[in-house]
Amino acid sequence: MTSSYWERDTSRKIYAPLQKDLETEVLIVGGGITGIVTAWNLMQAGKKAVLVEGDRLGSGVSGHTTAHLNISVDAEYARIVNDFGEEVAKQVAEAASLAIELVGKIDSAHQLGAHYQKVPAYDWAETTQEIIELQRELKAAQAAGIRAEEVDDLNALPFPTGMVVRWEPNARFHPLKFIYGLAEVLLKAGVQIYEQSRVIDLTEEGDAMEATLENGTTIRAQQVVLATHSPIFMHSVHPRMAPYRSYALAVRTRQELPDYLLYDMKDPYHYIRKEADGVVIIGGADHKTGHAEDENDHLQQLKDWTEERFGIAEYLASWSAQVFEPADRMPFIGRSPSQKRVFYGTGYSGDGTLWGTFAGYLLSDLITGKENKWERIFSPSRLNISAEAGDFLKMNMEVAKDFVADRFQSDASDVKEVGLDDGKIIRQGVQQYAVYRDKQGGLHVMSPTCVHMGCVVQWNKLEKTWDCPCHGGRYKATGEQLEGPPAHGLRKADL
Numbered sequence: 176m177t178s179s180y181w182e183r184d185t186s187r188k189i190y191a192p193l194q195k196d197l198e199t200e201v202l203i204v205g206g207g208i209t210g211i212v213t214a215w216n217l218m219q220a221g222k223k224a225v226l227v228e229g230d231r232l233g234s235g236v237s238g239h240t241t242a243h244l245n246i247s248v249d250a251e252y253a254r255i256v257n258d259f260g261e262e263v264a265k266q267v268a269e270a271a272s273l274a275i276e277l278v279g280k281i282d283s284a285h286q287l288g289a290h291y292q293k294v295p296a297y298d299w300a301e302t303t304q305e306i307i308e309l310q311r312e313l314k315a316a317q318a319a320g321i322r323a324e325e326v327d328d329l330n331a332l333p334f335p336t337g338m339v340v341r342w343e344p345n346a347r348f349h350p351l352k353f354i355y356g357l358a359e360v361l362l363k364a365g366v367q368i369y370e371q372s373r374v375i376d377l378t379e380e381g382d383a384m385e386a387t388l389e390n391g392t393t394i395r396a397q398q399v400v401l402a403t404h405s406p407i408f409m410h411s412v413h414p415r416m417a418p419y420r421s422y423a424l425a426v427r428t429r430q431e432l433p434d435y436l437l438y439d440m441k442d443p444y445h446y447i448r449k450e451a452d453g454v455v456i457i458g459g460a461d462h463k464t465g466h467a468e469d470e471n472d473h474l475q476q477l478k479d480w481t482e483e484r485f486g487i488a489e490y491l492a493s494w495s496a497q498v499f500e501p502a503d504r505m506p507f508i509g510r511s512p513s514q515k516r517v518f519y520g521t522g523y524s525g526d527g528t529l530w531g532t533f534a535g536y537l538l539s540d541l542i543t544g545k546e547n548k549w550e551r552i553f554s555p556s557r558l559n560i561s562a563e564a565g566d567f568l569k570m571n572m573e574v575a576k577d578f579v580a581d582r583f584q585s586d587a588s589d590v591k592e593v594g595l596d597d598g599k600i601i602r603q604g605v606q607q608y609a610v611y612r613d614k615q616g617g618l619h620v621m622s623p624t625c626v627h628m629g630c631v632v633q634w635n636k637l638e639k640t641w642d643c644p645c646h647g648g649r650y651k652a653t654g655e656q657l658e659g660p661p662a663h664g665l666r667k668a669d670l
């Protein structure tokens with residue numbers, strides 16, 4: 176798997192796995208930005224919390240993000256105003272501002288040294304169509320009370336820009352310094368943290384929830400937060416979101432760039448920021464999970480674009496990770512519609528360091544019974560048919576197509592065609608197998624059926640993982656679960 180610029184640059188403490196049964200008030204599953212900020216808010220509210228992480232803290236998408244905290248969210252104010260009205264757009268903007276400030280507040284209160292810096296953000300449009308879209312977005316953002324304005328030019332960019340909009344407020348930070356630093360603060364304050372502690376089962380037992388870990392230990396809790404990016408197990412939000420993969424590069428550019436957040440209006444768009452050390456981090460080249468011919472090509476597209484626009488003087492790191500886009504574009508943050516003791520935050524699109532931070536604040540209020548004005552608009556129980564129906568139908572028709580078409584797919588008919596450190600779907604008769612040959616030549620044969628809802632996983636040639644195109648379940652090359660919704664690995668099989 177690729178590793179991010181943040182991972183190169185950070186030392187970390189190791190937390191031991193849970194070895195004995197526990198009871199607590201709140202169990203948080205997942206040690207990314209959502210889990211860690213939820214734990215911090217619960218600590219502030221005096222709640223007893225335990226955080227379990229299946230791998231290492233920050234090893235999920237939060238360690239592979241680009242960590243812009245931008246007021247110009249992916250949900251797009253023009254869409255929010257159109258689908259939900261101006262009042263909701265105002266509340267979304269206020270929620271985003273709250274998250275932008277909260278990261279800074281936590282960073283400075285605990286002196287995490289997470290390089291939090293307020294910076295301006297600019298969108299630029301090049302074509303007539305992009306200008307029309309940016310004008311529409313600007314008008315809606317202003318109606319939502321955001322400080323957004325058209326500015327003359329963005330002289331900082333070495334190419335002509337047709338229209339430029341400046342946004343405030345925004346910030347950038349170092350996600351792993353933030354997560355690792357905050358984990359130590361939590362530990363000192365009595366929050367128990369366990370790594371390599373994967374939850375594989377969760378049941379309601381009397382007046383509490385009981386989670387079972389891979390090693391058989393159990394945790395009983397009054398309330399559970401599934402901070403696993405997409406909630407593990409079966410949830411009604413899964414068919415309401417689509418998984419996408421996005422790519423990022425850390426480089427030193429030949430063209431000096433300012434310390435701004437920058438976005439073009441392409442589809443998929445490019446997103447750019449600087450880090451405190453002057454390194455430029457550029458993201459983009461997104462595609463639907465499992466739908467790339469070769470993921471390496473998307474990374475190459477991003478490199479080519481960067482070289483052409485700014486010139487690459489030094490190449491430092493490249494990586495990719497997954498985001499979840501809801502049909503109505505709004506994140507789902509709140510209580511599970513089917514389990515009153517279970518809460519989650521998901522569907523953040525490309526704004527999950529922002530929404531994950533906000534989720535930490537909102538979920539903590541819901542758990543402690545405090546009234547919160549944002550409860551309704553982000554609730555996973557919301558249903559706005561007109562906002563959701565079109566994209567919901569489109570994404571579920573794609574799921575249905577993948578579900579059927581991938582059953583006839585094969586990358587090879589013989590294991591001899593699987594090279595070292597490579598994976599292929601092999602078809603023999605009516606049976607399909609997911610086959611990985613490790614670097615030593617050992618074969619790992621699995622059923623390619625995703626344990627979540629039965630779609631066929633696809634080999635990701637860049638990350639060397641098995642990715643499910645339907646709801647974004649991901650597995651290591653050797654089949655172990657990596658990312659929700661599945662809570663366990665691919666089933667072993669014999670050829």
Ligand SMILES: Cc1cc2nc3c(=O)[nH]c(=O)nc-3n(C[C@H](O)[C@H](O)[C@H](O)COP(=O)(O)OP(=O)(O)OC[C@H]3O[C@@H](n4cnc5c(N)ncnc54)[C@H](O)[C@@H]3O)c2cc1C
Binds near residue numbers: 208233520527529
């Ligand atoms: C390339 C890229 C760039 C991005 N850039 C931005 C950006 O600039 N700004 C922004 O706001 N957002 C951005 N995002 C989105 C954002 O990074 C994510 O939405 C956010 O980090 C998700 O945080 P999380 O805590 O919910 O999930 P994660 O960070 O994925 O954490 C979930 C954790 O749960 C653990 N887990 C999973 N299953 C289990 C289990 N069964 N038991 C125990 N633990 C489990 C995982 O190991 C993982 O550590 C970007 C995303 C990508 C892919």
